[in-house]
Amino acid sequence: MPELPEVHALVNDLSPRLSGRVVASFDVVSFAALKTFDPQVSSLAGRTVGPITRHGKYLDIAFDGVDHDRLHLLIHLARAGWIRWRDSAPKPSTAPGRGPLAARLVLDDGSGVDITEAGTKKSLAIHLVRDAAEVPRVASLGPDPLGPDFTxxxxxxxxxxxxxxxxxxxxxxxxxxxxxxxxxxxxxxxxxxxxxxxxxxxxxxxxxxxxxxxxxxxxxxxxxxxxxxxxxxxxxxxxxxxxxxxxxxxxxxxxxxxxxxxxxxxxxxxxxxxxxxxxxxxxxxxxxxxx
Structure with missing residues (x-):
């Protein structure tokens, strides 16, 4: 299971790859992983990726709209989830929904990230919200052990x-x-x-x-x-x-x-x-x- 150090490393790796780039599409393959319905994931198309941060073990990818309204994609990778970077457009799938792919973010040049989950026990969680605090488990998190206030x-x-x-x-x-x-x-x-x-x-x-x-x-x-x-x-x-x-x-x-x-x-x-x-x-x- 990815924990604080691994999610911290994902933030550092994804930030220069994604921030400032324009989203072509975001598609959810495993609908059990998507825990929210408003805003719709289709609303990410055309938005610019903003800052990427973390809350405990949650990865937070922000997206800015034309009116500076911001959405947050909160991802909890659970026991067997992971993030995979792609340099080019993916090949069309011949068996959608049958592999480990849970969701796919495509940028305007075809590159992007795949969110995957291995195994049969599915507990990956994806939330699209306007504020990270709308996710109850994020709102209830204790202090970050590496934060300046954790003395x-x-x-x-x-x-x-x-x-x-x-x-x-x-x-x-x-x-x-x-x-x-x-x-x-x-x-x-x-x-x-x-x-x-x-x-x-x-x-x-x-x-x-x-x-x-x-x-x-x-x-x-x-x-x-x-x-x-x-x-x-x-x-x-x-x-x-x-x-x-x-x-x-x-x-x-x-x-x-x-x-x-x-x-x-x-x-x-x-x-x-x-x-x-x-x-x-x-x-x-x-x-x-x-x-």
Whole structure:
């Protein structure tokens, strides 16, 4: 799933390609992905692409009209969505609606971007709105962890207010902190040497350690992705993960085996030596199967 660093990289890659260009068409192939009906997507034709930004894990492509009215295309790539740049006009499809293509933005010279989603579980979300805040999940986002207002004291207040909430779940809660998902929450907690099941309420030293881990993990990922094409981002992310997706492999810090805890529709990875004092956490799915 693309998280804050990958969406940040997409903004940097797409901005010089799209901003200032005129739209020829925007076509939605997967109608389940389109979550709005007013304005109509056909109204993007003839508009000029404005600034491209992000809100947490949402990509925001703005479009300016002749009367300076602005529309926003909000894209949440979910688990298997992606953005693909095309230098030339696409070939006509012989089987529309049967491949991964969800939507296609075509510029006036035929170049543009394809919005795709792999797999059978479809959760990609596309919104065309006049204001980004019209999308409820954007309006309810917590602070950006890399924003200037996200200080250590702000994090301390968030953690104190969360009480006994498990820290792994708190980091993934977009209404509390925007942009961190399953992979980077595993990486942050490994860097901070914290159990994913530790309570959010913690002492000042632990707050400082967690804040530093959030900043270094996300900023390092952004620095590594700087200048990469969208096609290279997934592999770059995967190749630098310390624990996430590495169950059964050696921890690169201490050499212990990376362990996994599975849930109904996701999992987390951690190092017992680095994070839990050597104590393995219960794998709840496996425990139920063994009963």
């Amino acid at each position: 250590e004291s702000v994090l301390a207040g968030i953690l104190a207010g969360a009480g006994r909430t498990q820290i792994k779940g708190l980091l993934r809660n977009q209404a509390i902190i925007a942009g961190i998902g399953n992979a980077y929450s595993d990486e942050i907690l490994h860097t901070a040497r914290m159990s994913p099941f530790a309570p959010a309420s913690m002492g000042p030293g632990e707050v400082s350690r967690l804040y530093a881990a959030i900043q270094s993990t996300l900023r390092d990922a952004i620095a590594r992705a700087d200048g990469l094409a969208p096609s290279e981002l997934k592999q770059e992310k995967k190749s630098h993960l310390q624990v996430h997706g590495r169950a059964g492999q050696q921890c690169p810090v201490c050499g212990d085996v990376v362990r996994q805890v599975r849930f109904a529709d996701s999992s987390l990875e951690y190092c017992a030596t680095c994070q839990t004092g050597g104590k393995p956490l219960a794998d709840r799915v496996l425990s139920r199967l063994l009963k």
